Amino acid sequence: MTNELGRRLGAATLALLVMVVALTSCQSQPVSDPASADQPRTVTDPTGRQVEIPGSPQRVFGVYSTDVDYAMTLGLGLAPVQSIASSAVGFPAFFPQAGLAGIEPMKNYPEIQYEKVAAIQPDVIINGLGYEGGADHDKLAAIAPTFTYDGFDGDWRDDFTALAAAFGRQQEADTFLRQVADRTAEVKSRVAALDRPPVFAYGVITDDGGGGFNGSAPTKLNPQLFEEVGISSPSAVGKDWTTLAPERIADLDDVDLIMIAVSPQRDAKAELGKIRNNPVWSGLPAVRSGRLMAVDNELNFASPHAALTFLDVIDQGIDRLDPGE
Secondary structure (H helix, E strand, O other): OHHHHHHHHHHHHHHHHHHHHHHHHHHHOOOOOOOOOOOOEEEEOOOOOEEEEOOOOOOEEEOOHHHHHHHHHOOOOEOOEEEEOOOOOOOOOOOOHHHHOOOEEEEOOOOOOHHHHHHHOOOEEEEOEOOOOOOOHHHHHOOOOEEEOEOOOOOHHHHHHHHHHHOOOHHHHHHHHHHHHHHHHHHHHHHHOOOOOOEEEEEEEOOOOOOOEEEOOOOOHHHHHHHHHOOEOOOOOOOOOEEEOHHHHHHHHHOOEEEEEEOOOOOHHHHHHHHHOOHHHHOOHHHHOOOEEEEEHHHHOOOHHHHHHHHHHHHHHHHHOOOOO
16 A cells, blocks of 8 residues: 555656646746747737738738838748838838848838739738728738737837747847847946936927927837936927927927937938027027937837837937036
8 A cells, every 4th residue: 555655646746747847838938839930820919810820921011111120120031012101212221221122112001002912912911000090900811811910009029029929030039139128228328327317309390380399209119218228208298299389399498409300301401400590499408509410200110120220319319418418
């Protein structure tokens, strides 16, 4: 009886150890399908839809230009035609241009060209326009398996991680995220070396001709990165995009550096000249001191290389601060 009891206890102990090892192994793995990247897999996208992702897709199509950046950064094979906004003439300059060699840009926003997308014959679609009123998931899914998410809200790193898990590309994502984290730490150390945390304003000049300002909300990419490196946003800019009429531009008097988002199709120097010569702006301390810079307005939209590039822009902005500011 003693031997039988010992055998049972030994078996129970072994089973318990196997369970512990299994649980530990599960906890150490990313929350994604364990299938390798070259195998088809079924995943659930952030909208709750199940998506059949083909193994090693070679014709991935991005519905918006930021989706193209996600696909490139993860090393996915791109379809020969990819999306840009209707206001653009090509892909953002800060995208890795080597990865876009031979890729034709197609204006696909805000009007989605569903018939043209179908003609491209993608094997999978990445759709970051998953907000209400955005691209029609069902129309896209009728063309090819479609991974939909809202790329215009929240933290881009969450979207990037979700896509990496869906396509079995966690290693590529981790490598890039470490690069961003290292660059963030470098810029943060520069900010910490200043006498006080600076205040940066980021936004666009309104089209009414009066010199109003539309300031970027703290939940968007640019102010998110400001906060992460220790830079403050203006007190005049609220939680949503905030439009300041010309008579309220004086409320930006606490700003150390003003970043104006300018379309690559426009003359940045001329746009900044308009601000310097506008009486409602010229009295601001930042403008008087020359702490005014133009920024590619494509950096409004969060994506891997937008984040990395905007950290470089912040670094350049720090260079413009006067010693001791």
